[in-house]
Structure formats: structure tokens, C-alpha cells
Amino acid sequence: MIIRFLVGFILTAFSQQVIAQCSIIPTPSSYLEVGGEHSLEKQISVVSTSLSKGNRDFLKEQLNNLFSIELITVKKKPTIQFLRSEKLNSSYEIHVGETIIITYKTDADAFYAIASLMQLIDEKAGVVTVKKCEISDSPQFQWRGLHLDVARHFFTVDEVKRYIDLMAFYKFNTFHWHLTDDQGWRIEIKQYPRLTEVGAYRDSTLVGHYNASPRVYEKKKYGGFYTQEEIKEVVAYAAQKYVTVVPEIELPGHARAAIAAYPELSCTEQFLPVPGLWGVFDDIFCSKPETVQFLKNVLDEVVELFPADYIHIGGDEAPKERWNHCEKCEKVISENGLADAHELQSYFIQQMDDYLTAKGKKIIGWDEILEGGLSTNAAVMSWRGEEGGIEAANQKHNVVMSPTTYCYFDYYQSGSADEPLAIGGFLPLEKVYNYSIVPKEITAIAKKYILGGQANLWTEYIEDFEQVEYMVYPRALALIQNLWSKNKVNYNDFLAVFSTYQEPLLQKMKVNYSRSVYLPELKISRTENGVEYTFVSKRNEELKLTKETNRFDMGIGLQIGELEGNSYESQRTIFQLEEGYSINLKSSFLPKPIKYTFKNHSGLGLPVQLITKPHPKYSTNGDLTLVDGVVGARPWKGDQWLGFNEKETEIIVDLPENNVTEITVGFLDAKGSWIYLPQSIVLLVEDENGVWKKSKEVFITEEYQKIDLSVKAKRLKFKVISIDEIPKGNEGAGFQPWTFIDEIIIK
Numbered sequence: 001m002i003i004r005f006l007v008g009f010i011l012t013a014f015s016q017q018v019i020a021q022c023s024i025i026p027t028p029s030s031y032l033e034v035g036g037e038h039s040l041e042k043q044i045s046v047v048s049t050s051l052s053k054g055n056r057d058f059l060k061e062q063l064n065n066l067f068s069i070e071l072i073t074v075k076k077k078p079t080i081q082f083l084r085s086e087k088l089n090s091s092y093e094i095h096v097g098e099t100i101i102i103t104y105k106t107d108a109d110a111f112y113a114i115a116s117l118m119q120l121i122d123e124k125a126g127v128v129t130v131k132k133c134e135i136s137d138s139p140q141f142q143w144r145g146l147h148l149d150v151a152r153h154f155f156t157v158d159e160v161k162r163y164i165d166l167m168a169f170y171k172f173n174t175f176h177w178h179l180t181d182d183q184g185w186r187i188e189i190k191q192y193p194r195l196t197e198v199g200a201y202r203d204s205t206l207v208g209h210y211n212a213s214p215r216v217y218e219k220k221k222y223g224g225f226y227t228q229e230e231i232k233e234v235v236a237y238a239a240q241k242y243v244t245v246v247p248e249i250e251l252p253g254h255a256r257a258a259i260a261a262y263p264e265l266s267c268t269e270q271f272l273p274v275p276g277l278w279g280v281f282d283d284i285f286c287s288k289p290e291t292v293q294f295l296k297n298v299l300d301e302v303v304e305l306f307p308a309d310y311i312h313i314g315g316d317e318a319p320k321e322r323w324n325h326c327e328k329c330e331k332v333i334s335e336n337g338l339a340d341a342h343e344l345q346s347y348f349i350q351q352m353d354d355y356l357t358a359k360g361k362k363i364i365g366w367d368e369i370l371e372g373g374l375s376t377n378a379a380v381m382s383w384r385g386e387e388g389g390i391e392a393a394n395q396k397h398n399v400v401m402s403p404t405t406y407c408y409f410d411y412y413q414s415g416s417a418d419e420p421l422a423i424g425g426f427l428p429l430e431k432v433y434n435y436s437i438v439p440k441e442i443t444a445i446a447k448k449y450i451l452g453g454q455a456n457l458w459t460e461y462i463e464d465f466e467q468v469e470y471m472v473y474p475r476a477l478a479l480i481q482n483l484w485s486k487n488k489v490n491y492n493d494f495l496a497v498f499s500t501y502q503e504p505l506l507q508k509m510k511v512n513y514s515r516s517v518y519l520p521e522l523k524i525s526r527t528e529n530g531v532e533y534t535f536v537s538k539r540n541e542e543l544k545l546t547k548e549t550n551r552f553d554m555g556i557g558l559q560i561g562e563l564e565g566n567s568y569e570s571q572r573t574i575f576q577l578e579e580g581y582s583i584n585l586k587s588s589f590l591p592k593p594i595k596y597t598f599k600n601h602s603g604l605g606l607p608v609q610l611i612t613k614p615h616p617k618y619s620t621n622g623d624l625t626l627v628d629g630v631v632g633a634r635p636w637k638g639d640q641w642l643g644f645n646e647k648e649t650e651i652i653v654d655l656p657e658n659n660v661t662e663i664t665v666g667f668l669d670a671k672g673s674w675i676y677l678p679q680s681i682v683l684l685v686e687d688e689n690g691v692w693k694k695s696k697e698v699f700i701t702e703e704y705q706k707i708d709l710s711v712k713a714k715r716l717k718f719k720v721i722s723i724d725e726i727p728k729g730n731e732g733a734g735f736q737p738w739t740f741i742d743e744i745i746i747k
């Protein structure tokens with residue numbers, strides 16, 4: 001007893017719980033440094049009789065690829081020893097002392113222990129060491145997913161394998177393979193060869209953003225598909241890395257590629273090509289029995305290829321336009337006593353649910369499938385926020401959380417003009433990191449239905465695999481902290497671990513990860529005479545700022561000057577000599593200088609009152625946003641703009657004392673994101689009794705609306721009136737459109 005007590009005492013005296021400095025991501029459940037290092041020779045021996053062949057190969061390959069260490073099978077003094085133990089209280093334990101001892105429960109646990117060990121090894125100047133430590137680890141959630149859309153853009157088998165390699169290395173275990181969509185059918189179905197002969201190829205592809213007008217297309221055949229042999233190869237490959245592949249066959253919407261191959265599957269039965277445009281299309285699978293039978297036949301083949309418990313059947317974004325005007329759909333409605341096309345959607349999903357359930361599978365679908373009731377086995381993927389997930393869990397359905405706000409990796413990671421074109425939305429690393437998988441509002445009983453979560457990568461704007469990696473990393477590292485780690489460290493500690501330990505690893509693995517996290521934060525504040533921009537580095541480094549000026553009085557000439565410090569003040573002046581200017585920022589952590597462009601005008605930093613509050617999601621820097629000299633970027637990257645969702649938006653702007661002749665108000669026209677130009681602006685001026693009187697109304701015709709000013713006033717009130725509703729035939733038809741405003745430029 002005394003001896004044990006003493007040993008315990010010594011251990012605690014010399015060891016330290018320094019979880020924040022643990023190099024492994026996701027952070028393990030416990031980590032204890034015991035002091036000292038274990039250095040690794042270029043050849044090491046391993047006792048691995050309990051390890052599966054796959055895991056032994058994984059260990060060998062990783063040691064070799066990452067650290068040029070060779071595994072040898074000399075038995076006298078092993079460097080690493082693997083032990084399998086069913087009695088372990090955790091998934092695996094790593095003890096680094098004179099020998100490295102790894103104890104694990106299952107083969108998957110051994111795989112994760114090897115991945116962790118790779119992240120413990122440190123290489124400096126050719127010397128390879130491991131800190132002496134004790135680790136114990138188990139995952140928090142069972143569904144740790146990453147999704148890849150191969151329909152909008154196609155990725156080869158090797159690229160898909162690479163995607164799986166990287167996710168497995170970071171302990172993700174579910175690969176959601178989005179195999180069919182409007183723009184391409186990517187899985188061979190033997191019974192229906194035209195699905196891939198015709199449906200896997202499109203003749204043109206949209207260039208630039210969906211919201212651009214006019215739209216431009218590249219007229220080039222584009223496509224590809226996976227044969228059933230290739231699918232089996234990927235599934236087997238993933239299984240070796242303890243990744244389950246969940247296929248998605250989208251229905252009844254997002255079916256244009258299938259309809260192009262077999263027009264009789266739709267309501268109109270007319271030929272339509274595989275579209276090269278993104279979005280939601282009216283032509284979906286008809287609900288008639290023949291189409292349902294077709295889908296069952298397709299699923300027969302799908303089920304054979306994928307051993308996963310779940311088959312994803314989509315279920316989202318299915319407009320009812322065609323169903324509402326189809327005799328065959330009407331017949332299904334009346335024969336089954338359904339009320340309308342919405343109940344028909346549930347009936348449609350239910351048939352798939354029953355069919356797959358009878359085959360021993362479970363369905364999972366986007367949260368729209370909840371609408372009409374589901375079989376007990378069915379699971380829901382909550383993407384339109386967290387409500388669908390909460391509702392499903394309340395109904396005792398398993399749930400995978402994947403809300404757009406935190407899990408859509410096709411959104412922008414920063415507001416930098418250098419980000420590659422993306423669909424829109426703003427999801428920086430920190431936001432992913434601060435996501436909590438279990439919704440706050442959920443009850444304790446419903447909580448246990450949350451299987452986990454996943455990030456989705458839709459590839460409309462992602463043309464090659466380099467960009468796939470750019471969008472996924474490092475955001476996947478932030479997400480896995482939420483999915484795996486029971487002992488998540490704070491964001492700053494995570495960042496430190498990321499840059500110290502994970503970046504060198506990602507570089508060794510040649511991952512094209514995004515460095516956006518190192519962009520300095522741009523803080524804008526009001527000064528007495530304008531606004532001040534301060535660039536705050538996330539690392540203790542000196543930023544180099546140079547200014548490029550565009551001077552009116554000298555024609556278009558460039559002046560380049562170095563700025564001192566990290567701040568720059570922009571003053572509103574009576575005569576604007578400079579229309580605008582750019583500040584170029586150099587940081588040793590960024591591959592190239594970043595350009596920030598600012599606008600000069602007489603309204604910089606003047607008081608603004610937001611009578612109508614912007615939506616909290618789109619409130620950026622509050623009222624200052626409108627007069628901060630940063631003109632909202634197009635396409636919208638999620639910041640810089642104020643977003644309102646009201647019929648009328650009221651804003652009061654103080655005017656400068658000098659003569660104001662013209663005001664320009666910037667609006668965003670991004671119809672695909674439900675953001676529309678408003679109908680008009682009503683200008684009001686205040687009389688001596690403080691009563692606002694209408695001065696003029698201007699109809700909005702363009703994104704930068706110029707207003708000639710003939711009134712003398714100290715303050716102006718803008719009443720921005722939106723259009724009534726999103727017009728028919730557009731995404732979000734019938735809903736209140738969003739109004740996005742920035743900037744109010746005063747001359």
C-alpha cells in the first residue's frame with residue numbers, strides 16, 4: 001500500500017496534465033507528460049502479432065512516408081509493442097517510456113492509436129523523437145462524417161481514396177458519397193446503362209457564379225462515373241481505414257441526369273438534357289409506380305455494393321410544380337387518400353423506406369423527409385439549421401447534425417478577395433470550432449438520438465481536387481474536435497497545436513490546406529474624423545503594410561508608400577483627392593501579399609442609426625458597416641454586408657456639414673441566395689419639430705443606386721422597400737426576399 005502510494009506520488013510530482021499542448025488532433029481524452037523524450041532510430045522493431053495486416057501496413061507506410069523510418073522485425077528489444085485488450089476502459093492507450101506500448105480494444109482502435117502516434121512523433125533537424133507521455137482516448141460520437149459531391153464536379157477513384165486517407169487519419173469514420181444529382185449520374189447501374197452513358201455527361205458547365213448576369217457557359221463535354229468494380233474497390237479501401245461509405249441516391253428531386261437518360265421517369269416524359277447550371281429544377285422523378293419501380297431496381301444494385309447500414313436517399317429540394325400538374329401523380333394521390341403533393345412526397349419517401357427496410361437497410365435523408373412520418377429505423381440529416389435534428393430526435397429518430405451555418409465547407413473561409421469563388425456563406429475556422437454538435441435546446445431524452453455530425457462539401461464551385469483539400473482543411477480538423485474529443489481545448493490552444501504540429505504534417509502529406517486562418521483580423525473603428533483600420537495578426541509578427549493610392553488630381557497615378565505600424569486612419573475630407581486606395585499586407589505566414597481595397601468618401605465614420613435591426617447572422621460590424629469605407633464584396637462572402645429580412649428597412653444617416661450632392665447606396669443582387677434588389681428607397685427629411693417628411697422616392701434599378709440630393713438636412717432617413725415576395729420560378733419563390741446593404745457612399 002505504501003509503495004503504491006509512493007509510486008503514485010512520484011508520478012504526479014513529475015508528470016503534468018498539459019492537454020492544451022498535446023500535439024494530437026482530435027485532442028485525446030487524457031494526456032499526461034512524464035518528462036523526457038524517446039528518440040527513434042531510422043530502423044525500429046515492432047511487436048505487432050496482435051495487429052491486423054491492414055494496420056501493420058498502415059503503420060509501416062506512415063512511418064516510412066512521414067519520417068523515413070523503416071520497420072524491421074528483430075525481436076530482441078522492440079521499440080513499439082502492440083497489445084490487444086478487451087478489458088480496456090478506453091478505445092486505446094499509448095504509453096511512451098523506454099518502450100512505446102500501445103494497448104487497444106478493436107482493430108479500428110488500433111488504427112486510431114497509430115494515427116495518434118504519428119502525430120506524437122516530432123522531427124527537428126533530422127532528429128526524430130517522441131515525448132514521454134501517457135495517453136488514453138475514446139471517441140465522443142459514433143458518426144463522424146465528411147461528405148463529397150461528385151455530381152457537380154467529378155473526382156477520380158484515386159482522388160476519392162486520397163479524401164478517405166486524410167479523413168481517416170483524423171479519425172473521421174463515415175464517408176457520405178453524393179453520387180447522383182441533376183448535373184451527373186456517377187454510379188454504374190447494370191440494369192439501366194443509359195444512366196451513365198447519357199446521365200454521366202453534360203454538354204456545358206456554368207462559368208462563374210450562379211448569381212452572375214448574364215450567365216456564361218463553357219460548352220465542353222464534362223463528366224465521368226464509377227463502374228461497380230471501382231465502387232467496390234473504394235468501399236474495400238475505406239473499410240481498411242475503418243471508414244464506412246454511405247452512398248446517396250437523390251430522390252425525388254435533383255433527378256435531371258436520370259431524366260436525361262430515361263425521360264419517361266419524369267412527369268412530362270419529355271427529353272431534357274443534363275443541365276450545366278446549378279440550383280433546384282422543377283423536373284423531378286414522377287411519383288407514378290413505374291418510376292418507383294425503377295428506383296427500387298436501382299436500389300437493388302446499390303444495396304449490393306455498399307455494406308453500410310444506411311443508404312442516403314436525399315429527399316431535399318423537390319419542387320411540386322410538375323406533380324401538381326401531372327395526371328399520374330394525381331392518380332397516386334387519389335388512390336392512396338393523400339391530401340396533396342406534400343403528402344405525396346412523404347408517401348414517395350415511405351415506399352423507399354419500406355423497401356430498404358425490408359432489405360435490412362435503414363434510410364437516412366435530408367431533414368425534409370421528416371415532414372410525413374418515417375419508419376422507426378430511419379435517420380435524419382439536419383441541414384436547414386438544427387430544428388430538423390431536434391424534431392427528429394424528439395420523434396426518436398437517429399440524427400446526424402450537419403447545419404449549413406457550421407458544417408457547409410463550400411462556404412467562404414475568409415472575406416479576403418483572394419478566396420476562390422464559392423457559393424457564398426461565411427464559415428471561418430473558428431466558427432466551425434465553436435460548434436456544439438448537440439443542440440442547446442434539446443431534451444436529455446432526445447439527446448441520445450444524436451449519432452454525431454458531418455461536414456458537407458458541395459462542389460458547384462470546386463473544380464479540382466486541390467480545391468477540395470483547400471475547402472476541407474483545416475476546417476475538418478476543427479470539426480473533428482467536436483465529433484471525437486471529450487476534452488476539447490480552447491480555440492487558441494487548438495490554433496497553436498495546429499501551427500506547431502499539424503501544419504508540418506499536412507505539408508508532409510502534401511495537403512493543399514487553406515492558410516486563411518492566418519489572415520490578420522481587420523478591426524474598423526470610428527475616429528473623430530473618419531475611421532481607423534487596424535490589422536491584428538494572429539501570431540506575434542510584424543505585418544508589413546504598403547499603400548497604393550489612386551489620386552484624382554494627378555490622373556490615375558500610383559503612389560506606393562510603406563506604412564508604419566498596423567493601423568491606418570482614413571479621414572473624411574471635403575474634397576476627396578483619393579477615390580480609393582489599397583493596402584497590401586505581407587505576412588510571413590501567407591504565401592503572397594493580400595490586397596485590401598478601401599473607398600474614400602465624406603460619410604466615413606459618421607453616425608448611423610439602424611431603426612430596423614439587421615438579422616443577427618448578417619450584422620457584421622453593426623451600423624459602422626455602412627460607412628466604413630469597405631464596399632461589400634461581390635460575390636458575397638458572408639461579411640461586409642448588413643442583411644435585412646423585412647418588407648421595410650429604416651436607417652437614419654447623419655450627413656456631413658459640407659454640401660452633399662450625391663449619395664450612392666450599394667445593394668446586393670444574388671437571387672440564388674434569396675437576396676434581391678429592393679423596389680425603392682423613400683428619402684425622408686426631418687423638419688424643425690422633429691417630424692420626418694417624405695422628400696423623394698427613388699426606384700432601384702442597379703446594385704449601386706445613385707441618388708442626386710437637392711435637400712439640405714442634417715440627417716436623412718432611408719426607408720428601403722423590398723419587393724413583395726420572391727417571384728415564381730425562382731429559388732425561394734413566395735418568400736420574403738433578403739435586402740443586403742453596403743455601403744452608403746456620400747459625396
Ligand SMILES: [Zn+2]
Pocket residue numbers: 266267285286287288322323326327328329
Ligand atoms: Zn407525375
